[in-house]
Amino acid sequence: MVGLPDALRIRGWLEDALAAGPSVVEETVNGLVAFVVPGRDRYSIAQGTRSAKAGGIEAGATSAVIETLDRFLPSDPPLSATTATILNEFARHVRVTAGRGEFRSAFANLSFAEKAKVFQTVEGLSGAEAGSFRFLFGNLPDLVAFLAYSEAGVFDRRRGRLRRRPLGWSLTGYGGTADGHAEFRGYLDGRRAAEPNA
Amino acid sequence: MAMPSSGVIWTVGAPPSRMRDVIVVGAGGGGAVVAKELAERGLDVLVLEAGPRFARSEREWRHFENEVNNPATGILRFGPGDRSRPPWARDLPQNCYVWQTAGVGGSTVHYFANSPRAMPGVFADYAGDDAGLYDRDHVFPFGYAELVPYYEWVEHTLPVQTAAMGRKEEVFLHAAGKLGLPVQTSKDVTRAAYRPQENAILQPRGSAGRTGDRRRLVYPRAQGCTFCGHCIQGCVEPIRSPVNLRAKRSTHASYVPMALTADRWARGKAVTLVADAFAVRIETAREGSTTVATGVTWRGVASGETATEQSKVVVLAAGAVETPRLWLNSGLPNPNDQVGRGLTNHYYDYLIGRLPLRTNSSKGPASAARADFPGYGGLENIGLPPALQAQSLTASDAGIAGLYNNGFQGGTQGADAVGRLVGNRLKRFLADIDHLLAAFVITDDDVQAASRVTLSTTMKPDEHGPIARIELPKRSARTTRNREFLVRRTVELLRAAGAREVVRLNWPPLLVHMHSTMRMGMSDGDSVLDESAEARWVKRLFVADNSTLANALGGPNPTLTTQALATRTAEKIFERYFGGEPWVAHDTPVASIDPAVTQAVAGLPH
Numbered sequence: 001m002v003g004l005p006d007a008l009r010i011r012g013w014l015e016d017a018l019a020a021g022p023s024v025v026e027e028t029v030n031g032l033v034a035f036v037v038p039g040r041d042r043y044s045i046a047q048g049t050r051s052a053k054a055g056g057i058e059a060g061a062t063s064a065v066i067e068t069l070d071r072f073l074p075s076d077p078p079l080s081a082t083t084a085t086i087l088n089e090f091a092r093h094v095r096v097t098a099g100r101g102e103f104r105s106a107f108a109n110l111s112f113a114e115k116a117k118v119f120q121t122v123e124g125l126s127g128a129e130a131g132s133f134r135f136l137f138g139n140l141p142d143l144v145a146f147l148a149y150s151e152a153g154v155f156d157r158r159r160g161r162l163r164r165r166p167l168g169w170s171l172t173g174y175g176g177t178a179d180g181h182a183e184f185r186g187y188l189d190g191r192r193a194a195e196p197n198a
Numbered sequence: 199m200a201m202p203s204s205g206v207i208w209t210v211g212a213p214p215s216r217m218r219d220v221i222v223v224g225a226g227g228g229g230a231v232v233a234k235e236l237a238e239r240g241l242d243v244l245v246l247e248a249g250p251r252f253a254r255s256e257r258e259w260r261h262f263e264n265e266v267n268n269p270a271t272g273i274l275r276f277g278p279g280d281r282s283r284p285p286w287a288r289d290l291p292q293n294c295y296v297w298q299t300a301g302v303g304g305s306t307v308h309y310f311a312n313s314p315r316a317m318p319g320v321f322a323d324y325a326g327d328d329a330g331l332y333d334r335d336h337v338f339p340f341g342y343a344e345l346v347p348y349y350e351w352v353e354h355t356l357p358v359q360t361a362a363m364g365r366k367e368e369v370f371l372h373a374a375g376k377l378g379l380p381v382q383t384s385k386d387v388t389r390a391a392y393r394p395q396e397n398a399i400l401q402p403r404g405s406a407g408r409t410g411d412r413r414r415l416v417y418p419r420a421q422g423c424t425f426c427g428h429c430i431q432g433c434v435e436p437i438r439s440p441v442n443l444r445a446k447r448s449t450h451a452s453y454v455p456m457a458l459t460a461d462r463w464a465r466g467k468a469v470t471l472v473a474d475a476f477a478v479r480i481e482t483a484r485e486g487s488t489t490v491a492t493g494v495t496w497r498g499v500a501s502g503e504t505a506t507e508q509s510k511v512v513v514l515a516a517g518a519v520e521t522p523r524l525w526l527n528s529g530l531p532n533p534n535d536q537v538g539r540g541l542t543n544h545y546y547d548y549l550i551g552r553l554p555l556r557t558n559s560s561k562g563p564a565s566a567a568r569a570d571f572p573g574y575g576g577l578e579n580i581g582l583p584p585a586l587q588a589q590s591l592t593a594s595d596a597g598i599a600g601l602y603n604n605g606f607q608g609g610t611q612g613a614d615a616v617g618r619l620v621g622n623r624l625k626r627f628l629a630d631i632d633h634l635l636a637a638f639v640i641t642d643d644d645v646q647a648a649s650r651v652t653l654s655t656t657m658k659p660d661e662h663g664p665i666a667r668i669e670l671p672k673r674s675a676r677t678t679r680n681r682e683f684l685v686r687r688t689v690e691l692l693r694a695a696g697a698r699e700v701v702r703l704n705w706p707p708l709l710v711h712m713h714s715t716m717r718m719g720m721s722d723g724d725s726v727l728d729e730s731a732e733a734r735w736v737k738r739l740f741v742a743d744n745s746t747l748a749n750a751l752g753g754p755n756p757t758l759t760t761q762a763l764a765t766r767t768a769e770k771i772f773e774r775y776f777g778g779e780p781w782v783a784h785d786t787p788v789a790s791i792d793p794a795v796t797q798a799v800a801g802l803p804h
Contacts, residue, residue: 003289003291003656003657006656035620035621036592036620036621036624037588037621037624037625038621038622038625049621049622051622051625053625055625064264067270067271068268068269068270068271069270071270071271071284072269072270072284072285073284073287074284112621113601116598116601116602116620119597119598120597120598120601120602120604123293123597123604124604124605131291131292132291134292134293135290135291135292135293135294137293138292138293138294138593138595138706139293139295139593141592141593141618141620142295142588142589142590142592142593142618143269143589144592145585145588145589145591145592145620145624146263146264146267146268146585146586146588146589146592147264147268147585148585148588149584149585149587149588149589149628150262150263150264150584150585151262151263151264151265151585152264152268155262155264155265157265160260162262168584168585168588169584171584171625171628171629172560172584172587172628172629172630172631173629173630173631173632174560174583174584174631174632175560175561175632177261177262177426177428177583178261178410178412178426178427179410179412179415179424179426179435179436179437180406180407180409180410180412180415180420180424180425180426180435180436181407181410181424181425181426181427181558181561181562182407182408182409182410182425183364183365183407183425183558183561183562184362184363184364184402184406184407184408184423184425185362185363185364185365185367185368186362186363187360187362187363187394188363188367188371188381188393188394189381191360191383192359192360192401193359193360194360194383194384194385194393194396195383195384195385196350196384196385197346197384197385197386
């Protein structure tokens with residue numbers, strides 16, 4: 001995914017990405033997590049999709065997204081800062097006043113529909129930088145969803161165990177990890193072996 | 199360098215210079231097969247694996263999805279064993295997802311173990327009425343019947359067995375029957391039909407599949423598949439089972455233990471396995487007008503030191519991306535410009551329905567039922583734990599369902615929505631995971647020259663040289679037709695199962711099945727390998743991974759065919775360069791679950 005620094009340079013955003021502080025990155029990723037898996041947090045409320053149940057931010061997905069991006073491809077600026085910069089720049093493209101609002105992140109200030117418009121814009125790009133942007137933005141929603149529904153936010157890696165039940169398990173009614181289930185229901189028509197050749 | 203009695207070299211230091219019979223690059227689905235077969239015949243085989251050994255997998259692997267499957271930090275990723283270091287990069291200039299595991303067993307560690315045979319229509323001698331439906335420009339350069347004994351050999355060795363059903367398989371297979379499809383009862387595919395998978399998963403015995411009580415899931419009380427639902431996290435079930443008796447037959451659990459103990463269960467010679475050893479150059483020499491392989495140079499992933507060993511034969515089995523990369527980074531000849539070209543990946547799609555009845559989709563093997571449509575491809579049921587299910591529902595090349603579609607040209611084919619789900623719609627759809635029924639569409643996609651692996655010129659080389667770039671252009675008309683046909687049939691099946699809401703994701707390229715980048719073919723002009731999988735331009739150099747495949751097999755999952763082909767390739771090597779006789783036609787294979795193997799592997803760490 002390199003190509004991204006050049007892509008940022010083409011757009012004139014490289015300086016912004018290099019200057020993006022942790023708080024802006026975190027706010028932007030919060031806005032992204034709330035977009036994919038909304039909850040009862042203020043980012044979800046701000047985008048107009050308050051949910052009856054907790055969402056990705058409460059699941060602890062934000063730090064997991066930042067960590068995954070930055071460890072996937074260590075770079076300067078960090079991939080999370082690059083991502084946040086692109087999201088915020090296109091947010092201002094979708095709504096020029098997006099920089100003004102509750103959050104310092106323009107993307108986080110958008111409505112749900114406006115955030116979708118950001119993705120639509122990036123996925124529809126053409127030009128030299130389009131491939132890198134499409135790879136990144138094509139994978140962002142599924143990365144966020146994966147982490148939000150996983151144990152990432154509650155896993156104690158040092159001890160190798162969960163601190164509490166992951167939110168994603170509750171949201172889906174998942175029974176949890178196991179070494180087995182009483183799920184065996186026999187063989188189709190009682191056949192335990194196929195005929196070797198037709 | 200420590201060398202335990204098992205023959206495993208744990209770290210790369212400065213190995214003694216010696217002439218091996220064979221060096222195999224890659225201990226995944228194909229390389230482990232060549233290694234075991236030749237070690238059984240007494241050859242001196244060195245296996246180099248770029249990823250970790252997974253020597254204590256029962257402790258190393260977990261059931262947690264992020265811990266295991268995170269693409270940057272997961273235990274099963276394409277990267278070094280030291281998880282504090284980043285994964286190995288690829289240049290991917292489009293929306294796509296590459297899913298590979300580096301390490302002993304390769305991607306068979308996380309695979310579903312589906313082991314169908316290829317469609318007969320993709321072989322040279324096929325003369326069926328439907329021949330025109332296949333990619334006949336890129337056929338295997340021999341007949342289907344020639345491969346059948348090798349299929350049987352592998353099916354016995356792994357072994358491959360008819361899948362047991364869980365609830366989701368019952369629902370899927372019952373719905374397939376309602377479509378009017380017949381049941382296929384043979385291993386050979388002869389017509390459009392449905393069936394339980396032929397899987398490299400041991401059938402449940404004892405308390406396996408009959409309890410969730412951990413105390414009763416300990417070997418030998420439980421044997422075979424326990425229906426835990428964690429195929430993708432690497433199978434270590436039943437608890438405390440010998441490594442060769444684990445339910446899922448990754449090569450980590452089957453061919454590799456056999457190769458490491460070939461001196462014990464057979465009159466062979468145990469292979470030397472070096473993990474964390476990234477091959478960076480194929481060594482060659484000139485013999486008259488011919489280029490011949492003479493050895494391999496590799497870099498210790500942890501130490502950074504390089505080492506070279508010589509061999510009479512080299513076998514590349516690093517996968518459909520890394521094998522062409524290694525070829526190109528070694529400066530090997532490529533006169534017809536076919537190296538890396540023709541990548542096929544089954545142009546997956548993902549469809550999922552919400553049902554009023556229980557499917558228990560988070561339990562049991564990841565996929566244990568399928569339907570095949572000769573000339574088009576196939577579809578198979580899928581069950582996933584929550585994070586991977588959420589990931590699957592949010593990947594699309596057709597935008598966000600109901601909001602925009604990126605100019606998507608395909609149809610809904612009867613689905614209620616096309617595109618990724620996000621927001622509260624995603625949460626609603628996932629609200630009860632065990633009421634979902636999902637299917638992979640596995641398309642018979644064309645070999646297209648522009649679909650290729652090459653060396654990146656835009657990303658920096660890593661410590662192993664220029665990195666691979668994967669380019670995936672627009673699909674051919676036949677490929678698109680096949681995919682749309684299969685999506686339509688999948689929607690019909692999900693409806694027949696009772697789905698009230700069906701979503702077509704229109705996945706971007708998911709690179710799980712990756713094949714045909716070094717493919718064998720009919721002539722010098724159309725392929726890299728000859729009919730024995732030896733490189734046309736470099737003698738004593740063979741290829742034995744999915745890149746060898748001539749095409750997309752008509753849609754069936756590739757591992758079994760790659761393993762059958764690797765067995766055939768081992769015979770060719772033994773005959774051509776070691777004066778041996780072929781064995782498959784007259785010997786009886788030893789199963790990897792044979793008591794003699796269990797006894798032999800008892801001393802191996804696992």
